[in-house]
Amino acid sequence: MVEDARSRLGLRVLKKKWTTSAREIVFETPVFSLRRDRKKRLDSATSHDFYVIESVDWVNVIPLTPDDEIVFIELHRHGTDETSLEIPGGMIDPSDASPMAAGLRELTEETGYSSPELVELGVVHPNPALQGNRCFTYLAKDAYLAGPPRPDETEDIEVVCYPRAEVPRLLREGRISHALVIVCFFWLFQHEGLL
Known part of the structure; x- marks a missing residue:
């Protein structure tokens, strides 16, 4: 239902996941770590770096x-x-x-x-x-x-x-x-x- 409404409005419906080709911790502290993920969309050949702050709940x-x-x-x-x-x-x-x-x-x-x-x-x-x-x-x-x-x-x-x-x-x-x-x-x- 929501997907149909988004399509009628011309909005892109995100169905595709990103794939991760590499993941590494680039910086660590006692409270959090900084992780670099190398990712690309399934419909693209280009990879990009994304940075994630890892922390406990x-x-x-x-x-x-x-x-x-x-x-x-x-x-x-x-x-x-x-x-x-x-x-x-x-x-x-x-x-x-x-x-x-x-x-x-x-x-x-x-x-x-x-x-x-x-x-x-x-x-x-x-x-x-x-x-x-x-x-x-x-x-x-x-x-x-x-x-x-x-x-x-x-x-x-x-x-x-x-x-x-x-x-x-x-x-x-x-x-x-x-x-x-x-x-x-x-x-x-x-x-x-x-x-």
């Missing part, structure tokens, strides 16, 4: 307390060299049993909060043009303070709570500007039937 958690507050974190982001208002999250470690387990670990480490129930809200590819990893989003229901935060030594985190009702304003005013965090709230609003 990520997880983000929206902690919602019984008082209808969302537990946020403020931290310095070196990419923008600014303070960012975000929700707990991070990389899924090989030792994590699942993305959900990673979410609970990140929640506890970064905020000191825990939750009796995490609900998966959605999964996105952060930037499919350059990355192949995924980002999972969970809602931590009835989040409660279980102990002190235990952030990594490279993290300087302040835990702040905002009423759930304030989130749309924080988004509108650009106070929340991290794209993956904005996506998390899209998933939450959809889960709540607001979208």
